[in-house]
Amino acid sequence: MSERPRIDVLVIGAGPAGLTAAHTLMRRGRRVTVLEMDDQVGGLARTVTYKGFRFDIGGHRFFTRVAALRQMWHDMLGPDLLTRPRLSRIFYNGHYFSYPLRPLNALRGLGIVNAVRVVGSYAWSRVRPIPHEASFEDWVCNRFGRRLFEVFFKTYTEKVWGMPCSEIGAQWAAQRIQSLSLWTAVTDMLFKRFRRKGSAPVKSLIEEFEYPRFGPGMMWEAFQQRLEEGGQDVLLGATLCDLSHDGHRVQEVTYRHRDETVTVPVDAVLSTMPLRALIESLSPPAPEAVRHAAARLQYRAFITVALIIDVADIFADNWIYVHDPSVKLGRIQNFKNWSPEMVPDAGKTCLGLEYFCAEGDALWQMSDDDLIALGRRELEVLGLARADTVSDGAVVRMPHAYPVYSTDYEEAVAVIRDHLSTLVNLQVAGRNGMHKYNNQDHSMATAMMAAENLLGGITDPWRINADDQYHEAGSGDLRHVIADLDALARTQPLVPMPLPTSDATRSC
Numbered sequence: 001m002s003e004r005p006r007i008d009v010l011v012i013g014a015g016p017a018g019l020t021a022a023h024t025l026m027r028r029g030r031r032v033t034v035l036e037m038d039d040q041v042g043g044l045a046r047t048v049t050y051k052g053f054r055f056d057i058g059g060h061r062f063f064t065r066v067a068a069l070r071q072m073w074h075d076m077l078g079p080d081l082l083t084r085p086r087l088s089r090i091f092y093n094g095h096y097f098s099y100p101l102r103p104l105n106a107l108r109g110l111g112i113v114n115a116v117r118v119v120g121s122y123a124w125s126r127v128r129p130i131p132h133e134a135s136f137e138d139w140v141c142n143r144f145g146r147r148l149f150e151v152f153f154k155t156y157t158e159k160v161w162g163m164p165c166s167e168i169g170a171q172w173a174a175q176r177i178q179s180l181s182l183w184t185a186v187t188d189m190l191f192k193r194f195r196r197k198g199s200a201p202v203k204s205l206i207e208e209f210e211y212p213r214f215g216p217g218m219m220w221e222a223f224q225q226r227l228e229e230g231g232q233d234v235l236l237g238a239t240l241c242d243l244s245h246d247g248h249r250v251q252e253v254t255y256r257h258r259d260e261t262v263t264v265p266v267d268a269v270l271s272t273m274p275l276r277a278l279i280e281s282l283s284p285p286a287p288e289a290v291r292h293a294a295a296r297l298q299y300r301a302f303i304t305v306a307l308i309i310d311v312a313d314i315f316a317d318n319w320i321y322v323h324d325p326s327v328k329l330g331r332i333q334n335f336k337n338w339s340p341e342m343v344p345d346a347g348k349t350c351l352g353l354e355y356f357c358a359e360g361d362a363l364w365q366m367s368d369d370d371l372i373a374l375g376r377r378e379l380e381v382l383g384l385a386r387a388d389t390v391s392d393g394a395v396v397r398m399p400h401a402y403p404v405y406s407t408d409y410e411e412a413v414a415v416i417r418d419h420l421s422t423l424v425n426l427q428v429a430g431r432n433g434m435h436k437y438n439n440q441d442h443s444m445a446t447a448m449m450a451a452e453n454l455l456g457g458i459t460d461p462w463r464i465n466a467d468d469q470y471h472e473a474g475s476g477d478l479r480h481v482i483a484d485l486d487a488l489a490r491t492q493p494l495v496p497m498p499l500p501t502s503d504a505t506r507s508c
Contacts, residue, residue: 004262005264006264006265006266006267007031007033007253007264007265007266007267008030008031008032008033008267008268009022009025009030009031009032009266009267009268009269009270009454010032010033010035010253010266010268010269010270011025011032011033011034011035011269011270011271011272012034012035012240012269012270012271012272012273012278013034013035013036013043013271013272013273013430013432013433014034014035014036014038014042014043014220014224014234014236015041015042015043015044015045015220015272015430015431016042016043016045016220016430016440016443016444016447017272017430017431017433017443017444017446017447018034018036018043018270018272018429018430018447019034019041019220019223019224019227020072020223020443020444020447020448020451021270021272021429021447021448021450021451022034022223022227022232022234023072023223023226023227024447024451024452025270025451025454026226026227026230026232028451028455030454030455031231031232032227032232032233033232033233033235034227034232034233034234034235035235035238035240035257036235036236036237036238037237037238037239037240038236038237039236039237040217040221040236041217041220041221041223041224041234041236042216042217042219042220042221043220043272044057044058044302044398044401044431045057045060045216045217045219045440046216046217046220047214047215047216047217047218048217048304048306048394048396050306050394051308051392052344052345053306053308053335053342053343053344053348053350054215054217054335054341054342054343054350055215055304055306055333055335055342055350055352055394056215056216056217056304056333056335056352057302057304057396057398057401058302058304058331058333058352058354058401059318059319059333059338059352060211060216060440061086061209061210061211062081062209062210062211062212062216062219062440063209063210063441064440064441065441066441066444068448069441069444069445073210073219076219076222076223076226077212077213077218077219077222080212080213080214080218081210081211081212081213081219082210082211082212082213082339083208083209083210084208084209084210084211084318084338084339085207085208086208086209086318087316087317087318087337088317088318088319088320088321089315089317089320089321090152090156090320090321090323091320091321091322091323091324091382092109092151092152092155092323092324093109093151093324094324094383095108095109095110096109096320097109097152110151114147114151117147118145118147118148118151120145120147121145121146121147121148122144122145122148123145124145124146125141125142125143125144125145125146129142130142133170134169134170135165135166135167135168135169135170136153136157136165136166136168136169136170137149137154137164137165137166137168138170139170140153140165149165151323152323153165154323155323155324155325156321156322156323156330156331159322159328159330159356160300160330160356160402161300161356161402161404162300162356162357162358169405211338211339212339213339213341214339214341214342215335215338215339215342235255235257237257237258238255238256239255239256239257240253240254240255240273240277240281241254241255241256241261241281242254242281242282242283243269243278243281243282243283243426244283245282245283245284245423247422248422248423248424249423249424249425250266250268250269250423250425250426251265251266252264252265252266253266253269267425268425268426268427268454269426269427270426270427270428270429270447270450270451270454271426271427271428271429271433272428272429272430272431272432272433272443272447273432273433274297274299274400274403274432274433274435275294275297275413275416275428275432275433275434275435276294276295276297278294278420278428278433279291279293279294279416279419280294286419287419289415290415290416290419293411293412293413293415293416294412294416296408296409296412297403297404297409297412297413297435298403298404298409299359299399299400299401299402299403299404299432300356300357300358300401300402301356301357301358301359301364301397301398301399301400301401302354302355302356302357302397302398302401302402303354303355303356303357303363303364303371303395303396303397303398304352304353304354304355304395304396304398305329305352305353305354305355305371305372305374305375305393305394305395306350306351306352306353306393306394306395306396307350307351307353307372307375307376307379307390307392307393308348308349308350308390308391308392308393309349309350309351309385309389309390309391310348310389310390310391311348311349311385311389312346312347312348313349314334314349314351314384314385315334315384316337317334317337318333318334318337318338319331319332319333319334320332320334322382324382326381327378327381327382328355328363328374329353329354329355329375329378330354330355330356331354332351332352332353332354332384333352333354334349334350334351334352335350335351335352336349336350351379351384351385353378353379355371356402359399359400364397368393368394368395371395372390372393372394372395375390375393376390376393400432402437403431403432403435403436403437405437409435413434417462425454427450427451427453427454427461428450428461429443429446429447429449429450429451429461430443430446430447431443433446434446434461434462442464445461445464446461446464447461449461449464
């Protein structure tokens with residue numbers, strides 16, 4: 001074990017939140033050391049390279065209502081931040097439906113009988129709405145009708161979260177599909193050319209976004225380069241062992257890096273690692289009630305199966321949502337359509353097949369070869385590509401991809417927050433760092449606020465998804481973040497929360 005000079009600020013995790021925090025602190029004159037357990041930066045937003053093919057761990061659009069973050073992205077990449085059209089479809093019952101909806105496409109896909117059933121179901125939901133919207137299923141049925149719920153919402157949602165829609169709380173739908181209904185979708189598709197100048201489209205119908213030329217990892221590698229050029233340390237392959245504290249301050253950190261155990265004093269810590277792991281790292285250990293709360297936090301895992309296909313053009317979409325229960329995959333990314341630079345050979349295509357699972361379950365434990373074979377079969381079942389055109393593939397597994405809002409998660413997080421608040425030089429930020437299903441920009445904003453707190457500010461990153469206006473003051477870049485928080489709050493996604501048993505047994 002070796003000892004090194006004191007660390008000014010230790011940032012745990014080099015995903016969007018951790019790198020944003022480190023960059024903010026560096027610009028304010030602080031000396032930063034970043035620990036990242038992976039061999040590259042970016043976390044869930046990194047870009048993987050396999051034989052010259054680049055693919056995301058899920059697609060990562062760069063879209064935000066926070067001007068300070070948008071400016072930061074452009075400062076990092078300049079002209080390499082491309083403006084891309086959004087094109088995505090839904091696959092259901094052997095047909096592909098454009099999203100946003102298009103009348104002739106929807107009619108062809110549904111057929112006359114089903115189209116009549118959709119309209120009838122929608123009319124019935126308007127006449128006889130469910131009086132108490134307890135579940136995601138209730139909420140969607142009331143706004144779209146049961147038939148459209150079954151076509152466009154049920155299967156995909158249950159694949160992602162591993163629970164029935166009748167057991168997911170309505171509040172998730174209320175923000176995740178905020179302001180969207182059958183009526184707004186139809187009027188948007190029919191009359192968008194006449195939309196009042198300056199009016200914003202419904203969030204779920206946004207038609208373009210920004211994207212780095214070589215994938216989202218390009219952004220986070222630019223952050224890493226800026227940090228290292230500024231004399232900051234970004235340690236890859238570094239695993240936190242423990243945070244030693246006296247009950248008031250974190251005093252010392254121990255981590256493993258390149259087969260060496262390092263113990264070093266620290267002035268401040270900003271963590272983006274999973275809350276559960278953070279509590280487990282404390283020395284002396286947290287009280288039993290806090291450790292029990294941390295153990296209750298749950299996560300969904302994520303597998304990307306990237307397939308290289310010897311076909312130049314397969315489909316024009318950025319991604320496709322798979323609502324077909326006959327296959328396990330939930331979504332397909334076409335990385336060539338995000339940016340042509342993602343594929344080194346114009347005669348080939350790289351598709352990312354996304355599987356949602358629990359860490360350790362049967363899907364998670366499948367070998368890479370078996371997952372690639374599964375992807376080949378499912379592509380053929382969907383009619384997207386013949387199995388024999390798939391020439392190669394790669395697999396990436398991501399644990400802790402989505403924090404799950406279990407029935408008692410709010411109580412558990414509250415217990416953890418109360419305990420961590422006693423450590424005055426420790427801040428948390430980001431998706432896993434706060435157990436919040438944040439978008440990329442929300443994670444970055446929480447990181448800027450957490451960094452501000454370490455600099456002597458008084459901000460509350462936990463309120464970034466609150467519906468009320470955020471009033472607390474800050475300085476520097478934070479003023480721009482706070483000015484945009486109202487808009488940010490409206491775009492904050494929630495994670496589905498299982499209902500209590502009494503509500504979960506209800507049906508539409």
